[in-house]
């Protein structure tokens with residue numbers, strides 16, 4: 415029976431790790447304005463979660479609270495069954511983050527930047543360097559690896575951020591608009607990487623405004639509207655019919671149906687009061 419302790423410990427670990435991310439009653443206000451209200455989520459490991467919502471819905475605020483970058487006003491956050499502790503190195507090592515439009519150190523080369531990031535995550539310099547270079551070569555950054563980031567295009571910078579988020583082999587990834595600036599081929603590679611990571615048990619919390627990609631990639635979609643979760647589930651369970659797109663669902667759930675009218679009013683103003691001219695022309699033809 416010598417192995418009973420090991421088995422019990424293992425079983426306990428499995429139970430503790432039942433959820434990669436758990437939010438319980440999260441609330442947050444800024445200057446009296448409530449941005450998140452009673453957000454409750456339980457996310458199993460090995461899931462791609464598409465976290466969507468209109469501008470200002472509270473997506474980044476949620477992610478910053480999970481990452482320990484912001485304090486919530488109420489509620490608890492647990493990562494693999496442990497309450498968030500920003501001083502706990504285990505916690506940091508299990509998480510990778512691609513922030514939207516992050517500033518990179520322009521004066522550094524990709525090699526120098528990624529070595530630095532790797533070391534911050536506790537990797538030995540030589541290991542960080544070797545791993546970063548291999549990853550860079552696969553995504554087509556090999557030739558530019560020793561060039562300063564200042565000379566990089568938007569898509570190349572995005573690839574550097576993606577590599578930086580993965581160097582330490584985290585278990586949970588927070589990716590905010592990860593496909594920003596990538597060309598069509600790079601998009602395909604990154605989408606495949608995402609699915610491969612999920613297939614190997616990683617949990618991906620994916621925020622994007624590109625609805626067809628979220629629909630295609632996500633195992634579970636969470637729609638936040640004005641700080642409240644208004645839809646949560648696999649897309650095929652949320653959609654009213656097989657013909658419904660996530661874009662339609664999004665418009666419906668966020669109460670937005672006037673995109674056509676808004677576009678027309680906008681272009682009318684761009685073109686110098688076309689409506690006024692049309693109204694005048696109509697009035698003239700009526701009086702004839």
Ligand SMILES: Nc1ncnc2c1ncn2[C@@H]1O[C@H](COP(=O)(O)OP(=O)(O)OP(=O)(O)O)[C@@H](O)[C@H]1O
Pocket residue numbers: 444445449467468469470471472473474475476
């Ligand atoms: N540090 C802050 N101080 C004051 N208000 C803030 C702060 N951070 C966010 N907010 C406000 O909280 C609300 C939610 O912002 P958040 O960035 O979480 O939205 P989001 O869903 O990520 O939007 P987007 O899709 O535009 O990135 C917005 O009204 C924003 O102005």
